[in-house]
Amino acid sequence: MSRRLFAVPLAVLMLAAPVAAQAPVAAQAPATVSITLSNFHIAPTPIHLAAGQPVRLVFTNASGGGHDFTAPAFFANAHGLAGPVERGQVELAGHASASVTLVPARGTYKAKCTHFAHKMMGMSATIIVD
Numbered sequence: 001m002s003r004r005l006f007a008v009p010l011a012v013l014m015l016a017a018p019v020a021a022q023a024p025v026a027a028q029a030p031a032t033v034s035i036t037l038s039n040f041h042i043a044p045t046p047i048h049l050a051a052g053q054p055v056r057l058v059f060t061n062a063s064g065g066g067h068d069f070t071a072p073a074f075f076a077n078a079h080g081l082a083g084p085v086e087r088g089q090v091e092l093a094g095h096a097s098a099s100v101t102l103v104p105a106r107g108t109y110k111a112k113c114t115h116f117a118h119k120m121m122g123m124s125a126t127i128i129v130d
Contacts, residue, residue: 002096008028012085027065028054028099030053030054030055030056031050031053031054031055031056032055032056032058033047033049033055033056033057033058034058034060034091035047035057035058035060035063035069035125036059036060036062037059037060037061037062037063037067037069037092037113038061038062038063039063039065039121040118040121040122040123040125041122041123042069042111042112042123042124042125044125045124045125045126046125046126046127046128047111047125047126047127047128048128048129048130049070049104049127049128049129049130050104050129050130051104051105051106051107051129051130052103052104052106053104053105054080054101054102054103054105055101055102055104056099056100056101057083057100057101057102058097058098058099059090059092059098059099059100060092060096060097061092061093061094061095061096061097061099063094063095064095065094066091066092066093066094066115067113067115067118067123068089068090068091068092068113068114068115069089069090069091069092069111069113070088070089070111070112070113070114071088071089071109071110071112071127072086072087072088072089072110073107073110073112074088074104074107074111074127074129075088075089075102076088077104077105077107077109078103078104078105079101079102079103079105080101080103081100081101081102082100082101082102083098083099083100083101083102084098084100087101088106089114103130104127105129106129106130107129108126108127108129109126109127109129110124110126110127111124111125111126111127112124112125112127
């Protein structure tokens, strides 16, 4: 009888093992990438992201004046976009921050600040999505 008592729990464990292995994996939290806009500079550049991997972009304006991060092709090709993106840009008042969550598409994209003469003074970046 002791052999039979041992066999029942073992059989239950063997049946449960494949179910546990097939359980869905919890959604992974997006990686966070910080992007800083300051007087006539965007950092980092280039911005490296992984294609198909969710990412949270945290934009911070380190200066007192307004800036924007404009990358229409990048935002248009991304999936699952959530955050304050309008017409391919994130607008930031002085010392403001904003977060955008998305799944980037493979490619190389250009970004810039479109405020008067800011790009000409160095506010541009490249986004590389591998």
